[in-house]
Amino acid sequence: MSQAILEIKNVTAGYGDTEVLHDVSLTVYPAEVIGIVGQSGSGKTSLLNCVLQLEPNLEITSGEILYSNQNLLTLNKKEYRRLFQDEIATIFQNSNFTLVPTRKISSQFYETTKGRLTQEETRQKAYLLFEQFKLKNPERIFHSYPFELSIGMAQRVAVSLALMNNPSLLLCDEPTSALDVKSAYEMVLQLKKLKEEKGMTMVVITHNIALAAQLCDRIAVMHQGCIVEVQDTKTLIESPMHAYTKQLLAALPKTEGLWND
Structure with a gap:
């Protein structure tokens, strides 16, 4: 093994x-x-x-x-x-442990991929992950605050964030x-x-x-x-x-x- x-x-x-x-x-x-x-x-x-x-x-x-x-x-x-x-990445049972409620989701994704991906590459990859997790209107979600999403949507966004850096x-x-x-x-x-x-x-x-x-x-x-x-x-x-x-x-x-x- x-x-x-x-x-x-x-x-x-x-x-x-x-x-x-x-x-x-x-x-x-x-x-x-x-x-x-x-x-x-x-x-x-x-x-x-x-x-x-x-x-x-x-x-x-x-x-x-x-x-x-x-x-x-x-x-x-x-x-x-x-x-x-x-x-190493972590998916918590509550998205509040991952997403900062007072910051837009876009800025949290940009911070996660800083030095790895351009902002455009980050946005495109985030949209793709959102779509894979059946999140409709990825552009709106990307530019939202976490508190503007349902609990289930926020959790799937948090999972997407965890996967951004492979x-x-x-x-x-x-x-x-x-x-x-x-x-x-x-x-x-x-x-x-x-x-x-x-x-x-x-x-x-x-x-x-x-x-x-x-x-x-x-x-x-x-x-x-x-x-x-x-x-x-x-x-x-x-x-x-x-x-x-x-x-x-x-x-x-x-x-x-x-x-x-």
Whole structure:
């Protein structure tokens, strides 16, 4: 197997005296989409926050997080910021974490691609992404403020922004939770297209195991701050090993589908 793009090695972390992650390890390979699933409070978002380092109260007490063999925990702020500008992008479940409400969307796209694309190239690429995500009238959207858009539209704009610099690794935190059924369907279709056509490497955090089954090559199941099972998707769905994974699958109604996020 090829060299890992992201390695989480024996990470233990917590908030103050409360430990929320216990010796967690996970490896992500290039062109792989791996899902991290579990109920609320299982630790999956805390694990993502360890990679992002955006939560000041979350302390990593042991372990390493390696991206292309460099330990993210040893980078200074400037190095870390450059890495997340150039190679790693994040889709948050709420567009407010990505889009600045008081700035026009156009200026946020121009800032993201500064030094890479001209403003005209940026505008054209943004329009193309908007159209791929079924956003009508891309010119109007591009020159709007985020608060002038619906929640679903703003989320799809935020995803487009994350993709502007062709990241090597895309981190997705509940990417469809703010969307209606139709928009969620279109979102996952586009993520699958990125996977199939561009070989995009993705880590997808979701409580929806049905969504993970549609999109991911492998699935890691988190429970009480631990990864209790990692399997390729087909094996995990058809022959789960851990009791908690079996409970998650058994809890899905017979009518459960991908779009219950």
